[in-house]
Amino acid sequence: xxxxxxxxxxxxxxxxxxxxxxxxxxxxxxxxxxxxxxxxxxxxxxxxxxxxxxxxxxxxxxxxxxxxxxxxxxxxxxxxxxxxxxxxxxxxxxxxxxxxxxxxxxxxxxxxxxxxxxxxxxxxxxxxxxxxxxxxxxxxxxxxxxxxxxxxxxxxxxxxxxxxxxxxxxxxxxxxxxxxxxxxxxxxxxxxxxxxxxxxxxxxxxxxxxxxxxxxxxxxxxxxxxxxxxxxxxxxxxxxxxxxxxxxxxxxxxxxxxxxxxxxxxxxxxxxxxxxxxxxxxxxxx
Amino acid sequence: xxxxxxxxxxxxxxxxxxxxxxxxxxxxxxxxxxxxxxxxxxxxxxxxxxxxxxxxxxxxxxxxxxxxxxxxxxxxxxxxxxxxxxxxxxxxxxxxxxxxxxxxxxxxxxxxxxxxxxxxxxxxxxxxxxxxxxxxxxxxxxxxxxxxxxxxxxxxxxxxxxxxxxxxxxxxxxxxxxxxxxxxxxxxxxxxxxxxxxxxxxxxxxxxxxxxxxxxxxxxxxxxxxxxxxxxxxxxxxxxxxxxxxxxxxxxxxxxxxxxxxxxxxxxxxxxxxxxxxxxxxxxxxxxxxxxxxxxxxxxxxxxxxxxxxxxxxxxxxxxxxxxx
Numbered sequence: 001x002x003x004x005x006x007x008x009x010x011x012x013x014x015x016x017x018x019x020x021x022x023x024x025x026x027x028x029x030x031x032x033x034x035x036x037x038x039x040x041x042x043x044x045x046x047x048x049x050x051x052x053x054x055x056x057x058x059x060x061x062x063x064x065x066x067x068x069x070x071x072x073x074x075x076x077x078x079x080x081x082x083x084x085x086x087x088x089x090x091x092x093x094x095x096x097x098x099x100x101x102x103x104x105x106x107x108x109x110x111x112x113x114x115x116x117x118x119x120x121x122x123x124x125x126x127x128x129x130x131x132x133x134x135x136x137x138x139x140x141x142x143x144x145x146x147x148x149x150x151x152x153x154x155x156x157x158x159x160x161x162x163x164x165x166x167x168x169x170x171x172x173x174x175x176x177x178x179x180x181x182x183x184x185x186x187x188x189x190x191x192x193x194x195x196x197x198x199x200x201x202x203x204x205x206x207x208x209x210x211x212x213x214x215x216x217x218x219x220x221x222x223x224x225x226x227x228x229x230x231x232x233x234x235x236x237x238x239x240x241x242x243x244x245x246x247x248x249x250x251x252x253x254x255x256x257x258x259x260x261x262x263x264x265x266x267x268x269x270x271x272x273x274x275x276x277x278x279x280x281x282x283x284x285x286x
Numbered sequence: 287x288x289x290x291x292x293x294x295x296x297x298x299x300x301x302x303x304x305x306x307x308x309x310x311x312x313x314x315x316x317x318x319x320x321x322x323x324x325x326x327x328x329x330x331x332x333x334x335x336x337x338x339x340x341x342x343x344x345x346x347x348x349x350x351x352x353x354x355x356x357x358x359x360x361x362x363x364x365x366x367x368x369x370x371x372x373x374x375x376x377x378x379x380x381x382x383x384x385x386x387x388x389x390x391x392x393x394x395x396x397x398x399x400x401x402x403x404x405x406x407x408x409x410x411x412x413x414x415x416x417x418x419x420x421x422x423x424x425x426x427x428x429x430x431x432x433x434x435x436x437x438x439x440x441x442x443x444x445x446x447x448x449x450x451x452x453x454x455x456x457x458x459x460x461x462x463x464x465x466x467x468x469x470x471x472x473x474x475x476x477x478x479x480x481x482x483x484x485x486x487x488x489x490x491x492x493x494x495x496x497x498x499x500x501x502x503x504x505x506x507x508x509x510x511x512x513x514x515x516x517x518x519x520x521x522x523x524x525x526x527x528x529x530x531x532x533x534x535x536x537x538x539x540x541x542x543x544x545x546x547x548x549x550x551x552x553x554x555x556x557x558x559x560x561x562x563x564x565x566x567x568x569x570x571x572x573x574x575x576x577x578x579x580x581x582x583x584x585x586x587x588x589x590x591x592x593x594x595x596x597x598x599x600x601x602x603x604x605x606x607x608x609x610x611x
Contacts, residue, residue: 058506076509088503101521105511138605156511254587284578 004036005192007162010064011054012218013047024050026132026218028064030211032160035190036118039203041251042213042222043259048196051213052162055194056082068159069132078106081153087145089137095148096133099123102156123155124148143174147181154185167202175199176235179206187232200255205235205246212254223254327526340575345582348575352397363391387582395556401583404546404557407474408591411481413540416535419489420484423534424519426490427527428499444487452552455479462484473555480549485542492534524602532599539595543588558584 011028014021025047032038040048053059055066057076066073068080081102091096099120107116124133129146137145146166153161166182167175179202186193186206197203203210207227214222227247229238238244287485323340332339340348370389394402426433459476500523508518550559562580565573600606 011370056510059511075512076506077512078510080510082506082510084503084506086503088501088507090504090507091523093521101513102511105517107514136604 004031006032007067011061011062013050014062023218024216031182034143034192036195037186037208039207039210040213041203041210042198043215046213046216047219048213049164052164052196056080075154079159080158081156081161081249083149083153083157083166085165085168087149089148091137094134094136095129096120099152099155102152106156117251120155123151127151127178127181143170143178144222161191161193165196200248205233215259225250288529315339336569336574337571340578344575345578348572348579359393359396363393366391368586400557400561403521407477407555407557408481408546411478412485412539415482415486415538416489419486420493423490423493424497425577427494440487448484448548451480451483452549473553476553477546477549477555481542484545488537489534493527493531496530497523509565528603536592536595539591543591547584
């Protein structure tokens with residue numbers, strides 16, 4: 001449990017813009033142990049997703065690098081499965097076939113056809129989707145699609161599970177439901193997880209550690225909070241738990257006092273003016 | 287309560303259906319009838335060197351004549367084969383070792399044979415075009431450098447008229463396609479190639495655009511799964527490009543059919559184009575009505591070809607709920 005599994009060292013990234021390079025991240029250092037559940041939290045636009053995409057290998061860091069189990073990460077791969085924010089299921093494949101795509105890729109030659117079939121069904125069962133196994137995404141609700149997305153990632157038996165605001169687009173009730181499912185699965189499988197969120201309750205409820213990021217540009221790790229609440233956690237019991245509320249307020253204080261987004265009207269006006277001057281300012285860095 | 291609800295629903299259903307009937311059958315009939323009426327009244331006022339412009343009635347009569355011609359030709363073929371068989375049987379009866387000739391009937395191609403020739407030619411030309419355009423479209427859609435390389439050529443050749451291609455194709459085919467017992471006639475090859483050259487482009491461009499427009503998220507999925515190039519194309523690129531690809535195929539087939547008629551006129555491929563050309567040269571009193579009839583048949587076949595592509599699209603497309611029109 002204690003060995004360093006995934007390590008980010010001095011990770012920084014610059015995006016080219018017509019006005020010269022835009023530095024989105026700088027000096028991001030993070031060491032993650034096997035089986036740890038880490039949340040990245042920060043205001044939108046601070047570069048959380050960029051960190052995740054670098055770990056996934058979808059972006060290449062300009063400086064520094066990511067090492068997983070002693071090997072440098074420089075391209076995407078199924079050992080770092082991603083659960084995308086908007087599920088990203090292939091609309092022309094059923095839930096089963098979507099999961100199968102990853103399973104076939106990872107277990108070709110290692111599992112027989114029957115074993116793969118069983119494995120796919122097992123993973124869909126894990127996310128409680130057995131009833132809709134042969135339905136296509138357009139026949140599923142948002143929550144169900146996200147469940148299939150999680151099953152697809154889990155079925156690849158990733159060393160690290162990367163989740164990019166997995167429940168961000170869901171209503172509160174569905175989100176709570178999926179958070180509980182995720183805790184259950186995490187309890188059972190002990191995956192290493194990096195999850196991006198902007199939901200404070202979600203972060204405290206699910207994480208072993210919460211990484212709070214400063215505002216961009218040149219965002220970096222601001223504070224790291226260890227959450228030592230006992231597992232399994234129950235959201236109802238925790239609601240009145242003093243420790244839980246302590247963590248919660250710590251995160252809130254970071255987000256709204258230390259890294260307060262300047263939102264006064266005067267500042268907004270100034271920002272607008274700035275935007276006019278630099279229309280190509282890299283806004284897309286989520 | 288529930289029966290009341292049911293009747294209410296039924297009433298609504300009836301109302302909706304009535305509206306549909308008006309839109310789907312009544313209004314189109316009104317349009318067609320109005321056109322026929324206009325044609326009927328206007329035609330006698332147009333005096334040509336071949337007499338008055340034909341009225342719908344005369345065109346319909348020509349349809350009857352063409353059907354009769356076809357029947358006569360069929361009958362002639364039947365008697366020909368009957369005689370041949372009889373003669374051979376007699377020969378065999380006299381001398382079991384006798385050599386027997388089996389000749390096929392060499393009649394004049396009727397209107398319907400010409401329709402068949404045209405259909406075969408357009409479909410083979412369209413097939414050749416698609417076989418080239420779809421893979422090429424996929425390739426240039428996947429690679430920006432390839433797209434930049436091909437784009438000027440596509441833009442250059444896309445607007446070229448079939449009438450400009452035809453002389454070139456004719457001369458090249460005459461020089462290259464030389465054989466003592468050709469499997470296909472030269473006119474067929476020339477028409478086919480001209481059709482292909484003109485109908486290639488919409489499919490290619492639309493396939494490329496469809497392929498290039500695959501959602502970034504799905505490409506990321508493919509990258510994370512580290513799908514091979516082939517799997518990536520089959521599982522992710524093609525399904526998302528299918529609607530665009532079929533838009534291209536529809537435009538291509540439409541162009542192919544239009545080009546074919548012109549190509550057949552000049553290359554003398556015995557299809558509908560030659561039929562129109564022969565009637566034009568013939569200049570009999572029936573010619574105008576026959577040309578009118580040919581135009582209607584050409585239009586109808588073009589429409590049917592378009593419907594067939596649509597059916598194919600609904601069959602191939604993963605999104606069965608997609609509205610195709």
